[in-house]
Amino acid sequence: MRIRERLAAEPVRYADLLTALDRPETRLVWNGAEGAVLWEARSGAYMAVCLAPGGEEETAAHVPPAGTLVTCHDAVTCRLLRRRLGLTQLQVCVQAVWTAKEPPQVPPFGGTLKRLGEEWTQTVYDRYSQHYGNLEEIRQSIRQGMLGAFVEGELAGFIGVHLEGSLGMLEVLPPFRRRGVGRMLLAGGIALALEQGRTPFSQIMADNRPSLALHRGLGMDLSTERMYWLF
Missing domain, CATH: 3.40.630 (Aminopeptidase)
Incomplete structure (x- = not known):
């Protein structure tokens, strides 16, 4: 086989x-x-x-x-x-993994989503709270498809695509938390992946309960088995 x-x-x-x-x-x-x-x-x-x-x-x-x-x-x-x-x-x-053919529908968050261009590379690098590679890797992630959430013209958060194809780099900036921005970003990332003909999937740290709850609450299927990154 x-x-x-x-x-x-x-x-x-x-x-x-x-x-x-x-x-x-x-x-x-x-x-x-x-x-x-x-x-x-x-x-x-x-x-x-x-x-x-x-x-x-x-x-x-x-x-x-x-x-x-x-x-x-x-x-x-x-x-x-x-x-x-x-x-x-x-x-x-x-x-x-998002297994449905249509993206999730979520309530509006009071702002807009839009694709980010490479001019946002330094801003994303500076504002992402987790360690992730270098500026060139951020730039490549933006090229693959990164969305920014904007509230009254101000960047409220973003979601990107890791180099191997998983949704990630989901960040809601502190002034905009608990307003549905993360849920909207994840839904937008799923929609963009489907539009590009990709399977929307994320890899979530097994002890990150808030992120697991966000993905589960949006309707994604979570694996019962673990997967491991070594470096």
Whole structure:
């Protein structure tokens, strides 16, 4: 069975891998009975997935030693890769996927949404509260599709697309919180992804309860399994 068919049996758990396979520049490094390894060119991430019980060693062995940014979808493969590659940073995430054909409808928030251009690169970099790459990576995220929320002409928040294709960088600036801006931004990000022919999905830190509640409340399907980023 081809790798896409195997992953499509669990579209929420493997939304990131299915999205990567849709990109022509993604390279299939290895595909075996035990699992597969992809190389996602835009982010430079190796994506490992074990698809057979006991296949974790074989799967981990096919991630090149030079891999410095790696994802996987089970704790055993994660542990093996951390030890083998010497990667010290770990992020444990839940995937949220919008599975409907139409975007969510949410109440207005008293402002407008619009696409941001590259002239917003420095502003987004300065105002994003989480650490995320450098100015060039922010610029590339804007090129892929970033929305800004504006209230009376002032930037109230933004949402972008991470290099590997997930919705993220959702930030509501402090003066505009608790006014529905985050909900509107997420709905707008979903609508833009659908418009561009992409599957809208997010990767949320497993301990980020407010973000999990936001995604669940909007109607996104959340994976019961965890996925892992190593770097």
